[in-house]
Amino acid sequence: MLPDPLPRPAPIGNDEYRARRAALMQRLPADSAVLLLGATLTTRSRDSDYPFRQNSDFHYLTGFPEPDALLLLLPGRGEGESVLFCQDRDPALEAWTGRRLGAEGAVREHGVDQAFENVERDERLETLLDGRPALYLLLEDGEAMALADDVRGRLAARARRGARPPQSYVDLAPLLHEQRLIKSENELALMRHAAQISALAHRRAMRAARPGLAEYHLQAELEHEFRWHGGSGPAYASIVGGGANACVLHYVENNAPLHDGALVLIDAGAEFDLYAGDITRTFPVGGRFDEAQRALYEMVLAAQERAVAAVRPGATLTAIHDGVVRDLTAGLIRLGLLAGDVEARIEDESYKRFYLHSTSHWLGLDVHDVGEYRLEGQPRPLAPGMVLTVEPGLYIPADEDIPRQFRGIGIRIEDDVAVTAEGHEVLTAEVPKQVAEIEALMAKD
Numbered sequence: 001m002l003p004d005p006l007p008r009p010a011p012i013g014n015d016e017y018r019a020r021r022a023a024l025m026q027r028l029p030a031d032s033a034v035l036l037l038g039a040t041l042t043t044r045s046r047d048s049d050y051p052f053r054q055n056s057d058f059h060y061l062t063g064f065p066e067p068d069a070l071l072l073l074l075p076g077r078g079e080g081e082s083v084l085f086c087q088d089r090d091p092a093l094e095a096w097t098g099r100r101l102g103a104e105g106a107v108r109e110h111g112v113d114q115a116f117e118n119v120e121r122d123e124r125l126e127t128l129l130d131g132r133p134a135l136y137l138l139l140e141d142g143e144a145m146a147l148a149d150d151v152r153g154r155l156a157a158r159a160r161r162g163a164r165p166p167q168s169y170v171d172l173a174p175l176l177h178e179q180r181l182i183k184s185e186n187e188l189a190l191m192r193h194a195a196q197i198s199a200l201a202h203r204r205a206m207r208a209a210r211p212g213l214a215e216y217h218l219q220a221e222l223e224h225e226f227r228w229h230g231g232s233g234p235a236y237a238s239i240v241g242g243g244a245n246a247c248v249l250h251y252v253e254n255n256a257p258l259h260d261g262a263l264v265l266i267d268a269g270a271e272f273d274l275y276a277g278d279i280t281r282t283f284p285v286g287g288r289f290d291e292a293q294r295a296l297y298e299m300v301l302a303a304q305e306r307a308v309a310a311v312r313p314g315a316t317l318t319a320i321h322d323g324v325v326r327d328l329t330a331g332l333i334r335l336g337l338l339a340g341d342v343e344a345r346i347e348d349e350s351y352k353r354f355y356l357h358s359t360s361h362w363l364g365l366d367v368h369d370v371g372e373y374r375l376e377g378q379p380r381p382l383a384p385g386m387v388l389t390v391e392p393g394l395y396i397p398a399d400e401d402i403p404r405q406f407r408g409i410g411i412r413i414e415d416d417v418a419v420t421a422e423g424h425e426v427l428t429a430e431v432p433k434q435v436a437e438i439e440a441l442m443a444k445d
Helices: 014-025 055-061 091-097 102-110 118-127 142-156 175-182 185-208 216-227 243-247 293-310 319-332 340-349 435-443
Strands: 033-037 044-046 071-073 081-084 114-117 136-139 168-171 239-242 265-268 268-273 279-284 387-390 394-397 410-412 415-419 424-426
Touching: 014 055, 014 071, 014 175, 033 055, 033 118, 033 142, 033 415, 055 071, 055 175, 071 118, 081 102, 102 114, 102 118, 114 118, 118 142, 136 142, 185 216, 185 265, 185 279, 185 415, 185 435, 216 239, 216 265, 216 268, 239 243, 243 265, 243 410, 265 410, 279 293, 279 410, 279 424, 279 435, 293 319, 293 394, 293 410, 293 415, 293 435, 319 340
Parallel strands: 033 136, 081 114, 136 168
Antiparallel strands: 033 071, 071 081, 239 265, 265 279, 387 415, 394 410, 415 424
């Protein structure tokens, strides 16, 4: 019998989107403007499109769910500081692809000050940007840059008649992405929900695993759970790597058989209201760790638990990573996979043969979320409202100089952690990671 779907948390309301836009505009010059494009549909094959997913920056400021939209922010404009352009109402197309909100619906349902359909966009952009000398936009967005150049060129052609085109482009990313880095309580509620869905999916995959299945069978179990509980699907391409496939960090083929005696590494998370979960667990296909697997696993687990415990305001990701490197290097020496002194092996970076990546990244609307990791050249102190992953791993190559019992073993353990005023909150604690807990969950009797 299938479980009841989880109750949905409240969506983020228009008041919060308005507050986000206001907070951004407070940091801008009074005569500036912001131009931000939403995402567009992407063709999958001929007349079939990929499922639409809104641009994260655009969603953060609007919550508007349709493609081909554009947001202008115009500080100090009396007729309204937020102006949204959206798809034209078209009953013929809407019969095929669903109702479009149109300009009236955008104002009514998403709380922007004004909205117009895209048929009016080119003409109105000239009027709205006239006299705004600084234009903030994402400089890495080629489409936005081309649109800005077009509007500026048309205004420049009318300069003798008094038109005043934008004089400079300023990158919006630093301002907007710093704002996105600190999550509100409403955002944290959505991230807890994405984490809870993700946790249920990992537990389901552990219970389903057995020799004779393929990696894609576990992927199917995961992604069924994501959708069953209201997620839009995976937040990123699900990784299900059995045996040596776990040593490929971004393995996504998920088409190999699962063998008794091997481990399987699953790195997968649900997306809910565009917020990402991101969990990795590694467990034995047959339900029990052997001696070598357990020795490596408990080394990674100890490093991961110490790293999670270190998350608190004022700590830095650099210090947390350095602690993980020290723990793993010492463990590799104990097991004979490295030789010599811990400090020497850290100094010569020989540990990187087995540990290839950083310990943490930001998490939010993007699985590798925005926000600087360093400020003025120094590691950034953690602050309440930040959400990050903690994910040490070991990846042992199947080389001749490696003891046979360790060859081809890949292990990663990852949790999502929110920084709180008191310390931290592990959002993904519902997925077992202790050896005894995993084996008990997987027990088939």
